[in-house]
Amino acid sequence: MTTMAHKAQAETPAAEAELSGVQTITFAKALTLAMSDAMAADAAVLVFGEDVGTLGGVFRVTDGLTRRFGEDRCFDTPLAESGIVGMATGMAINGMKPIVEMQFDAFAYPAFEQITSHVAKMGNRTRGRVRLPLVIRIPYAGGIGGVEHHCDSSEAYYVHTPGLTVLTPSTVTDAYIMLRDAIASPDPVVFMEPKKLYFSKDTVDLDALRARYAAGSTAPSTIGRAAIAREGTDATLIAYGPSMAAALAAAETAAAEGRSLQVIDVRSLVPYDDETISAAVRSTGRAVVIAEAPGFASMAAEIAARIQERCFHSLAAPVLRVTGFDIPYPAPRLEKHYLPGVDRILDAVDELQWEES
Amino acid sequence: MTNHPEFIDHTGNAGRDSGYLLPSGAPVQLISPDGSPAPEGGYKENYSLPDHQMLLDGYERLVVGRRVNDQANALVRQGRMAVYPSSTGQEACQVAADMCLRPSDWLFPTYRDTVAILGRGVDPMEAFESLRGDWHAGFDPHQYNTGLPTTPLATQLLHAVGVAHAAKLRGEDTVVLALCGDGASSEGDFHEALNFAAVFHVPVVFLIQNNQYAISVPLIHQSVAPSLAHKAVGYGMPGERVDGNDLAALLAVLGSAVERARDGGGPALVEAHTYRMESHTNADDATRYRSAAEVAQWVPKDPLLRLQKYLADAGHLATADTERIAASAESMAKVLRDGLNAETVLDPADLFRFVYTEPTPQLRAQSSQLAAELAAGQSLEGALP
Ligand SMILES: Cc1ncc(C[n+]2csc(CCOP(=O)(O)OP(=O)(O)O)c2C)c(N)n1
Ligand SMILES: [Mg+2]
Numbered sequence: 001m002t003t004m005a006h007k008a009q010a011e012t013p014a015a016e017a018e019l020s021g022v023q024t025i026t027f028a029k030a031l032t033l034a035m036s037d038a039m040a041a042d043a044a045v046l047v048f049g050e051d052v053g054t055l056g057g058v059f060r061v062t063d064g065l066t067r068r069f070g071e072d073r074c075f076d077t078p079l080a081e082s083g084i085v086g087m088a089t090g091m092a093i094n095g096m097k098p099i100v101e102m103q104f105d106a107f108a109y110p111a112f113e114q115i116t117s118h119v120a121k122m123g124n125r126t127r128g129r130v131r132l133p134l135v136i137r138i139p140y141a142g143g144i145g146g147v148e149h150h151c152d153s154s155e156a157y158y159v160h161t162p163g164l165t166v167l168t169p170s171t172v173t174d175a176y177i178m179l180r181d182a183i184a185s186p187d188p189v190v191f192m193e194p195k196k197l198y199f200s201k202d203t204v205d206l207d208a209l210r211a212r213y214a215a216g217s218t219a220p221s222t223i224g225r226a227a228i229a230r231e232g233t234d235a236t237l238i239a240y241g242p243s244m245a246a247a248l249a250a251a252e253t254a255a256a257e258g259r260s261l262q263v264i265d266v267r268s269l270v271p272y273d274d275e276t277i278s279a280a281v282r283s284t285g286r287a288v289v290i291a292e293a294p295g296f297a298s299m300a301a302e303i304a305a306r307i308q309e310r311c312f313h314s315l316a317a318p319v320l321r322v323t324g325f326d327i328p329y330p331a332p333r334l335e336k337h338y339l340p341g342v343d344r345i346l347d348a349v350d351e352l353q354w355e356e357s
Numbered sequence: 358m359t360n361h362p363e364f365i366d367h368t369g370n371a372g373r374d375s376g377y378l379l380p381s382g383a384p385v386q387l388i389s390p391d392g393s394p395a396p397e398g399g400y401k402e403n404y405s406l407p408d409h410q411m412l413l414d415g416y417e418r419l420v421v422g423r424r425v426n427d428q429a430n431a432l433v434r435q436g437r438m439a440v441y442p443s444s445t446g447q448e449a450c451q452v453a454a455d456m457c458l459r460p461s462d463w464l465f466p467t468y469r470d471t472v473a474i475l476g477r478g479v480d481p482m483e484a485f486e487s488l489r490g491d492w493h494a495g496f497d498p499h500q501y502n503t504g505l506p507t508t509p510l511a512t513q514l515l516h517a518v519g520v521a522h523a524a525k526l527r528g529e530d531t532v533v534l535a536l537c538g539d540g541a542s543s544e545g546d547f548h549e550a551l552n553f554a555a556v557f558h559v560p561v562v563f564l565i566q567n568n569q570y571a572i573s574v575p576l577i578h579q580s581v582a583p584s585l586a587h588k589a590v591g592y593g594m595p596g597e598r599v600d601g602n603d604l605a606a607l608l609a610v611l612g613s614a615v616e617r618a619r620d621g622g623g624p625a626l627v628e629a630h631t632y633r634m635e636s637h638t639n640a641d642d643a644t645r646y647r648s649a650a651e652v653a654q655w656v657p658k659d660p661l662l663r664l665q666k667y668l669a670d671a672g673h674l675a676t677a678d679t680e681r682i683a684a685s686a687e688s689m690a691k692v693l694r695d696g697l698n699a700e701t702v703l704d705p706a707d708l709f710r711f712v713y714t715e716p717t718p719q720l721r722a723q724s725s726q727l728a729a730e731l732a733a734g735q736s737l738e739g740a741l742p
Contacts, residue, residue, distance in 0.1 A: 326723065333491055
């Protein structure tokens with residue numbers, strides 16, 4: 001008896017009727033829909049990993065995919081992350097488009113060798129002859145009271161590795177379209193899902209989202225494009241993924257105090273959207289970069305450096321960073337001291353050398 | 358298996374029969390689930406029943422272990438802990454692991470092995486510090502010769518090999534017992550650990566608690582080997598399988614492997630067949646992937662029930678014993694309740710104290726920043742000097 005020996009029950013279209021039209025859904029559900037729509041559109045798209053089949057993933061992001069598409073299309077693997085990513089690499093070499101789930105940020109580390117030595121390098125090694133259209137989904141970051149190894153912000157390892165596209169959505173809409181864009185990408189994508197956002201909700205028009213991926217659609221990909229999450233004129237907050245909520249809340253508080261803060265969602269960490277972000281910072285002349293990961297040698301460090309290089313003559317103050325401390329992610333009862341919050345962001349904004357008015 | 362005397366393998370052995378590495382034909386059982394002595398099983402070794410005093414001691418540990426699981430499951434439901442991975446149903450494996458070791462030996466546990474950790478004498482509140490969410494580890498491994506409960510699967514097995522290797526080089530007679538789950542046996546580190554242990558011929562006993570599941574994934578999706586114990590053969594160490602709900606059989610099989618390792622016989626792999634009676638943790642819902650009927654089948658195989666019946670039938674469980682054992686379980690439960698219901702005071706400056714032997718200049722600055730932030734509100738017991 002092998003894994004594939006049990007076929008899922010025959011598809012029951014009525015029970016599995018997908019949502020359509022205007023719906024209020026969770027971030028997790030948007031991801032599920034992105035995968036199921038992509039699987040319905042392309043038989044080469046597969047989902048596998050630990051507990052993604054019967055259980056539907058520990059965060060239920062793959063819920064229903066095995067029921068709908070069968071065990072050849074969404075299945076549990078033996079418990080081995082290097083195996084999962086290594087096998088996905090081979091499958092991508094042979095015509096498949098695997099989407100693999102790493103159960104938690106820190107449990108992707110056994111796959112590090114496959115990701116850095118093979119996934120990231122295959123296109124370059126082969127002078128472009130072999131592209132790997134695979135997606136590695138990684139729930140990441142904290143704020144959920146998780147115990148050790150369940151809350152790492154591990155994006156710096158991936159953004160530092162040339163060859164990997166690294167995306168991280170922060171809205172329900174972006175969860176859907178960015179995952180579809182990731183699946184459509186010819187290059188390997190590390191898709192980082194802020195786990196504290198899984199159960200956040202928004203109302204979206206699914207038909208409009210799906211129309212972006214209909215034949216003949218000219219909707220632009222989100223890959224390489226930052227989003228302006230809030231307009232503002234006095235200073236620019238630059239954040240992504242798990243830190244977006246704090247950045248937006250800080251802008252809201254600042255507005256009440258008479259200061260207009262613009263908020264950028266970087267969302268595509270690699271490729272990085274210099275154009276949008278530099279233009280935004282030039283328009284306000286002040287910038288604070290916010291990220292939950294430890295700040296040392298981090299994505300936030302890269303963003304700050306790039307702004308300084310490109311916007312120096314427009315800046316009225318040094319670019320500041322509000323990040324996690326340079327420590328292992330704390331145990332649940334201490335995490336509140338670690339997470340960059342509204343107060344730290346507003347303190348940084350206050351330090352941006354405002355002339356007395 | 359046939360011998361081929363003309364063939365000399367790379368270890369220099371001429372046509373050695375590798376059959377002795379294979380596990381017994383069925384899991385070793387010395388006491389039947391109904392509490393009667395099991396029929397002669399024809400196992401690869403002559404395992405004999407431990408004496409009554411040892412079994413009575415083991416029974417007490419089982420009852421205390423079960424009480425620990427019940428109490429911790431209740432406390433996590435009441436929000437007194439961040440998480441609890443219950444080992445209800447698996448206590449015999451953990452108790453046997455403890456009982457086969459001397460205090461000077463080492464145990465390397467996983468997140469599910471709180472009962473084994475307590476059995477090593479670890480202070481209960483230290484043992485629960487990480488589960489309550491106060492810190493990542495609560496005890497000093499050297500104080501108890503017990504590794505920290507490890508979550509990244511199978512990684513601790515290599516640490517066990519290293520401790521054993523160092524012990525060998527230092528001329529100590531230490532044996533190291535390393536625990537892992539059935540799912541963890543799929544990880545690369547599991548295989549690297551077995552190979553290293555065998556190549557360096559170090560005194561490690563690997564005990565797989567095969568509780569049939571890795572979260573939702575049943576063993577059949579994990580491995581199609583004849584048994585997990587068979588994996589030993591490929592690395593050149595003996596494998597054995599044992600009824601993981603039969604404390605007597607566990608003591609005999611593990612005891613034999615531990616003593617063999619201590620005598621310089623090298624590593625061994627033991628697979629214990631047991632069952633995870635509860636969900637993976639309090640955050641999991643096992644009804645999504647297994648039936649109540651399946652769980653019910655394991656109820657009569659309970660490790661406590663069978664040992665209680667066996668001891669009672671043999672006339673070695675007096676009312677006084679039962680009462681004493683119940684009292685000791687209750688007193689452990691009270692320690693857990695009192696300890697976990699009490700509020701602990703955490704010092705946020707600890708976040709920066711231990712990352713390096715000497716905090717870096719950057720960490721000092723960050724510690725001061727946090728102290729300043731907290732100064733207005735709650736007090737911080739001083740930033741780093
Ligand atoms: C490297 C790694 N990958 C994934 C996980 C997430 N995880 C925690 S426990 C578990 C299942 C482990 O099953 P098993 O080894 O059988 O032990 P059990 O929990 O049944 O005791 C998984 C997948 C992890 N802790 N480490
Ligand atoms: Mg298991």
